[in-house]
Amino acid sequence: MAVELDPTVLPVMHKRARPVQRSLLTRVAGGVFMAFAALLCFWLFVLPVVVVALSSVAAHWSGTMLPDGFSMRWFERLGSSDFDALSTSLEIGFGVAVLGTILGLWLALALEGRDRRGLGALVDTIAMMPNGVPSVVLGLAVLIAYHKRPLDLSSSAAIVVFVQLALVLPFCYRCAAAALRPELTILREAAASLGAPPAMVLRRVVLPQLVPAIRASLALGFALSLGELGATLTVYPPGFATVPIVVVGQVERGYYLPASALSLILLLVSLAALLLIAARVPRRRTD
């Protein structure tokens, strides 16, 4: 059906309506600008990650543009204290992610449709408040509240879990609340009207629908807990260390290369956990 247009008969065009013909200068300037923007993006956001990876396998990197040579010796030199910190970080992160997800889910289910007025609005505001509180301030508050009787947690790792849980809770709550969509309410009402008791509705209808949100909340809680520094540094008991605390200590004493080896492991572990937990999340249908 291709109609051969006679090339000699051009459509009548208004003089000013011809297709935009940019001058060569404008096009070159546009290209240069784009290249500059792409370079800026790379420079600001990609380079830091590359630098951590590069420096952790550098044999020596001081006073040169690129590392002198490459070796794995910083990884081989990681001592038992570093691995203790890593396993502590993983345990705390796992505990915080699980507890935060459970509490967030509970809050979201209890507050569904009630977070606009009255007691519900108040509970919603309080649950979201740690989002707006500086981590050092929250850490200090928890330390003040639980460093002496009646409840003294200041010498156990529980205080770290406690403070990180408070920081992570708003994110987990948001995750679960965002997934409780109106369609889900219709499904629940349908199940209830067919005679399912509330526990069965929760187990057979609501929780299966919330699986993606639960996964996202676990991943978020884990990643946030692994990278948390301010509150943990304020409350941590003697003899306890997470990876961020060790890394910051090493950076402050000038041991940059061992610190990057440990941070690279931390980044890889949290990335692996994120992929493991969130990889099979089905994409939400786009409608």
Added chain:
Amino acid sequence: MSSLSTPDSPDALGDARRAATFASHAAAVRRRERAAQWHLLFLAVVVLGPLVIYPLVRLVLLSLTGPHGGFGFQAYGNFFGNPETRGVVGTTLWILFASAGLASLLGVALASLLFFKPFPGARLVTRFLELFVAFPSFLVAFTLIFLYGSQGSVSIGLQRLFHLQAPPLDFLFGVGGVILAEVVFYAPFVVRPTLASFATLDMRLIEAARSLGANGLMVAFKVILPLAWPGIAAGTILCFLLTLNEFGILLVLGSAHLITLPVAIYSSATVDLDLPTAAAGAVVMLMMSLSLYALYRQVNRRKVRGAR
């Protein structure tokens, strides 16, 4: 079905039965609502009480306790009277406005570029910015040492290029480094909400403006900005809030020469072991960040209502 749709007893008895059903249904709804309110109260007392409310109340009470147990503002005097921390609020605010302002400008510019004029690899950059949010902030500060520290790559490169005697860059451990690190780390937090609010724009309006002869700048300032500003404002306020609450970057790059509010609170709590003084500083900081947070919630709620 037919017995439901055609009432076969339209007499007083049926009406009474129906009224009784309605009443019992309404009673059940009321009972369920009351149970839900008790459930919320239980949740607030058992979960949020020990996690959030009780610590913050103890913090405020401790900051208002005088040296001999009574009520007093002694701790505030100690915190702000200390010659080392004088002007600490000013420094904190100055750094906040410089870095969050620059980060917001950069983030909005980057988001517009990624959305309206995508360069090759723009999708990759967007995906990467989403991951960047999970990157711990102190690590950003740490990597900048390798790049811009006095022995870092950029510094040595400039030295080689211009044959200088000494490395030219020596700004990292101070205000400059803190601002650079915060801009790099928090610009992605502005990009995401801005991209989201661009995605809800009606592209036909932009095409209409274009076809009516508006140039790029006019479209940007007369069409896109008025429509997308609630999202941009929310992103900007979030950026200010997160920057104010930042600690890792300040600790790694600024703790030597630069006293800011979080570092001052941290050092008086863990180095001087003076909890009341630290609590006074913390209450001042809490006021600042909670008022920013209240503003953020207000703007966000208006955005949600506007989208409906």
